Structures are given as structure tokens and as C-alpha cells.
Amino acid sequence: MTITTAGTIDVSSYVRDLGIRARRVSRELAAASTAAKNAALARTAELIDANRSDIVKANRVDLEAGRQKNLTPALLDRLELTEARIDAMAEGLRQIVALPDPVGEIDALRQRPSGIRVGRMRVPIGVIAIIYESRPNVTADAAALCLKSGNAVILRGGSEAIHSNLAVAECIAGGLATAGLPADAVQVIDTTDRNAVGALVKMSDYVDVIVPRGGKGLIERISAEATVPVIKHLDGICHVYVDEHADPDKAVTVAFNAKARRYGICGAMETLLVAEPVAGRVLGELAPKYREAGIELRGCERTRALLPDIAVASEEDWRTEYLAPILSIRVVDGLDAAIDHIAIYGSGHTDAIVTESVSNANAFLARVDSSSVMVNASTQFADGFEYGLGAEIGISTNKLHVRGPVGLEGLTTQKYVVFGDGTIRP
């Protein structure tokens, strides 16, 4: 890792220089052995362990500055690197060491009538820029996922975490050096100048993809400005549809978990759709459970006919990702109405049906256009670890390239490989 002091030169030349360096080493990284990449990550984990007092000290500087800037307690909490979080950071790196290396994998070589054999090889994307907020552990996670998948990475953390991020970056630099990998494989932007982001997202010659990690404001700002492709995560307005053929017990279990397990994550259900024939029984059981969990209910007129004491859900409610203990409920005629509601108000993130009907399950799977579509399972499962990706850099609501949780494979692409023996095309 190269930490250049940006103070003396203008920000766009500085960022451009990082891009040139990243592009320069990207070919070397693409051909780096799994052993070298793993050695770098394992050594980084050791250094994070060994240098924890320095990391904590740097983090205290950020925390103190944050308090002076009156950051909210929630932000200060996200910023803090406790001993447990430092352990988790090192452990996360070791888990990435244990994951299979996707680079170089060839899916299948088909023999063609011309005599050539054709397949697709998984290869790194090239140069990835990660733009993130507050949590300093992202510095280690994101660098590790990019490195393991053979990409050069440029990291731009939040200004409030700059000292913590640079302390973690020192450990990564040590890991790279041990493994004989180029220092520029992982570069951290060390200026807090906001123009650095503006320059970064337009450098399509040097950056292949941008992954923003943070709130909706950050992601919208970056998407609006970027000329480089963005793997983005927008809203998670997730639905559970309880079909008329649902098993009521499964419906209650899934619908409760989808909201109440954790309401602040993107896979949390925001709207519950219930088929009219089963609405009385299912909502009758669910309503007291939600209330007991402190969840405010808002409903359509048909819902309020069953639960008269709840508030009216407005048009705005159907379009809202609450990320809060609030749930909107709509009673619908059946499958078609539910799918229509999701098409109009959903965000293409994660939607589930609860049903015992095979044909309704299949129709829901075929017709709901979301990054994850579930049958009889809680939307809270929308997560890279739960899906077996090992680790995730985020969840994509894009349609192209990668949808849903993004693991190592999402940070790679495929190229065709063709083998002949002096073979020519007639």
C-alpha cells in the first residue's frame, strides 16, 4: 500500500496517480498465485492482532474528533474499534484465506466441430474502488475480498475514520510486503477532500467498477456522478406475501421473523401482503406478536376492518424502507394482486411467498423480478454468509453483472479461452 500525502498537489492529479498505479499493478495481481494472496491476508491478520494497541490509539483520535464534531452516538458506535471488533476483523481475514480462489477457474471446455475447445475462465475485473462510510473494519474486509479475487483496490473511507483506516492500512501494507505482492495493490486515499470522490468515480480509464458502501445518500450521489459502472445497493423494500394456500403456522413464523428479528437490515420485511381468504386468521395471530415486539402496524382499509385500532397506511408507506419498527400491511385478492403490488412498490431486493401451492410458488418465482425471491423462508436470509458465499462486499440491486449478495465471484468476470492445435477457421 502506498500512502501518499495529498496536501501539496491538487486532488484530481493525486487520485489520477492512484488510478495509474492501480492499473499498472492490476496485471501482476491477476496472475498472482493463490498462495501469495493468502500469505498476504494471513500476515495482515497477524499484524492486526499484534498492532492492536496502535489501532486502538488511532481509533481514539477519530473518536475524540468525532465527539468534538458532535457525531451522533450511533455514528460514534459504528466508528469505534473495540477489542472484540479488532478480533472480528482479523478473524474475517482468516475466513477469506480459507475461501476458494475463484481466479483461473474454467467452467467447462466444450469441443467444437471446428476442432477448437472453448470455455470461460474466471478472471479479476481489474481495478475496484470502494467508497465507504464510518466503519473502519470495511478497510480490512474490502481490501481482503478485492485482493483474494485478484483485483487492485482503491479505498476511500469516511473522513471521520481516517486515522483508524490508515492504521489498518499499515497492517495490510505489511501483509503485501511479506507476500512479495506490489504495495499499490491496496491504496488508501488519505485526503479527506470530498473532491477525491468526484474524481475517482469518473476515472473510467483506471477504475473498472465502483462499490459504494453506506447510506442511500452516498449511493445516490455516486450513481448520479459516476461514469464508471457502479455495483449499487439501493432500497430494500422487501415483501412477504402470505398466499391463500399458505400453511398459517409457517406464515406466522416467517412473517414475524422477517420483520422482528432485526428491522434495521436491508433484508427486513417492510410490507406484509396477505391473501384475503386467510387474512383474518393470519393477522389475528400476528398482530399481538408484532405489538408485543414493539412494532407499529399500518394497514389498508381491508386490514383495518380486521385490526380496527391500527393507523392507515398511505401511498407513501408502500414506498418506504422504514428500517424501523414499523410495518405496513395490505390485504390483497390473491397472487396476481400481490405480484402487481411488488412490481409497483418493491425495490427488486428480496421478496418471499408463503404457500403450499407448487404452482403459486413457481408463478411467484418466475414473475417477481427481485435479486432474491424466496419460498417459505424469511427475507432476513438475504445475506452472503447465509447463501454460502463466505463473505460479502455488499448486496447488489443492479440487474446486470451481479445481483443480490456480492462475494468473491461478483468481483470477477469471465473471458473466453480457446484451445487449438494450429487450428484455423475455414
Next chain:
Amino acid sequence: MTITTAGTIDVSSYVRDLGIRARRVSRELAAASTAAKNAALARTAELIDANRSDIVKANRVDLEAGRQKNLTPALLDRLELTEARIDAMAEGLRQIVALPDPVGEIDALRQRPSGIRVGRMRVPIGVIAIIYESRPNVTADAAALCLKSGNAVILRGGSEAIHSNLAVAECIAGGLATAGLPADAVQVIDTTDRNAVGALVKMSDYVDVIVPRGGKGLIERISAEATVPVIKHLDGICHVYVDEHADPDKAVTVAFNAKARRYGICGAMETLLVAEPVAGRVLGELAPKYREAGIELRGCERTRALLPDIAVASEEDWRTEYLAPILSIRVVDGLDAAIDHIAIYGSGHTDAIVTESVSNANAFLARVDSSSVMVNASTQFADGFEYGLGAEIGISTNKLHVRGPVGLEGLTTQKYVVFGDGTIRP
């Protein structure tokens, strides 16, 4: 298919209306059965056969207008729909009927410790816009590939082919009607107003991806303006590198075919790189063959030491996609120098090595970052039919989503599917 006359309303509302219609039917198409899609395509092929005199008549109107506008003979040739080309158009549709439907395929369902099963289902992208020039057969090909892959499509052909395109579109409309598929599945922009393209490429609410098919000028103009993702094909500056461990006979065979079979296609070799130790022998055999085929040679100083009567290759030559009977030749020290040359001057399209060395072949495969990388095979193989895709809508030089020849699979994406049995996340 809906053919709306745009004359009376402003172009951007007209195009927006097409987008709204396409988006509206895209869900129905995504769930359409393979049988229905095939029936529509088969009937379209029949109608193209049956209505060939109408198609030829419409084509004559375009040809006459083209002659009056002094189109070049090459353009008039591309525009012409001969009987043989009409046969080929119908046959192309029947071939797409015979291809497997990628939609709905689930790659593998893995059982997770939580009890859920997780896999990825192949699904249509949604709404695709194809912008193309002159060749009216693209109307049938592109519509068929988009329909078979379950996408709604908006077609914008060249103004010089408008009558031919609309005549083909009538046949597609008949095919859709027979199969009971929505008319708006395939819409042809019937205005020749150039602002239609500007509006189309910015409609990210209604169009998911743009596929331009045509010259570099068209593609660059669209890429510069588009806010919708573009599957683009830029330069094909393809290289063959003859390694010092090459079998000289294979080298001569491959390097000759890569240029001389057809020099006007994107997979044609533009620069030949030869390792110094074998340059004398290989170029000594190749030069007279190229000359006999009417191919002009331009070389670096080391090449000219071997072939003194050829012109000097300038810096500009290394960066040029000739698409003409011209070849630039460079003698290099070996593998590393060849890979460096390709990284600097190549366009990431198709590059080949000729070698008997397994380790040099592997290094070339790992380190050359192109959409197709070949060993001992001619770059002319870079083609969807040759790769076994059945048909292609173009060749992508993008890194994300799809690289190389784009067939039905490239017009789809994947979403996660999750199956539980009332399963909740702990």
C-alpha cells in the same frame, strides 16, 4: 408489435410511451412459456417466407431512396434484401427456435446449514433496446434473440432501411399474435427523427440495457450519451503472438488465417508479434504468402532488418484497427514483451499465442486481459456460432456482465432463489 405514427407528437413522449409499453409487457414475457415464444418465432419465419414479395417491394423503396441520397455501393449492398438473404432471415429464426431456452434454468441448489436451499435462476434482463444501422435482417435476428430470452425489445434501425424494417416487423407482429404474446413485446421505432435515439438511451426507468450494432461512430455516440448500461463492441485490435517455443508450421498457418481469411471482421489480426529467435524463419515463410494475398506489411525496425522492402510501422499503426489488407508486424524479445505490447496497444477483444510451451501458454492466458484469449488457434474464431452459442447479437468488449460473443445467455441475468419450509433466520 405496435407501430405508432410519431408524426403528430413530440419524439421524446413517443419514445417514452414505447418504454412504458415495453416495461408493462416485460413481466408477462418473463413468464412466457418456451412453447409460446417458439411458436411466435416459427410463425414469423413462415410469414417472412410467405410475404417475401411485400418485403422485397418495401426494400426497393429504401434502395431507390438510398440511390437518390447517393449512398455508397457498399451501403446499398448491405441494405439490399435479396431472395437469399430473406431465406437466411427465416432460417435464422428457425435456428433460434431450436436453441434451448435459458430462462428459468437454476444452476444448482445448495443446502445451507440453516435449512434453506439456495440457487440462482436465469431470468430475462427486462427491456432491451437495439440500435442498428442499414442491415434490415437485424430486425428479425435481434427481435428473435430478445424474445427467446424473454425480454421486451425496442428496435431502432437506420432511417435508410425504414420501409424494409417495418415490412419485417409486420411479420413479427403476426408471429406474436399467433402465439398469443403481447404485441408490445417487439416495438419498432417508426420515426427517422435522430432525437429518438437520444431519448431512448436516457430512459433508465424503462430500458435496462442498450445494444448498439454498427460502426464505431454509432457506438461511441451512444456510449457518450447513455445513462442506461450499454453492451458495447469497440475496437478489435487483435494480436497473434508467435512465441519462441512455437511450432513454426502452426505459427504460419494460424498467423496467415488470422489475417487473410477475412480482414474486414472484428476478429481479424491487426498486429503480428514474433519472438526474436523464430522471427527469421516464420516471417520468411509468411511474408510471401501475405504478399500473394495482397496484404500490405508494415514493420518495426527489427522486422525491417528481415524484410527490408516493407514500410515502417508507426506508433499509430499499433493502435489501428485496419479492417483492411494491411498488417503491422513487430519482433519482440519474448513473452513478456508481447504481453506488454498487447496491454498497451490492444483493445481487449481477441488475442492468441502460438506456442508448444505449456507454461508460456498458461502465462499468456492468465495475463492477457481480453474477451477471448486463444492458444494455437486463429483469432478469426471469435464468433458466437463458432463458440457454440447458436446465435449472437454482437461481441462485447465490456468487462462487466458479458464479455465476448453475446448469445441468449448474455441477454439474461441471474437472481437468487431460496427455498425453505417455514424457515426463519435465527
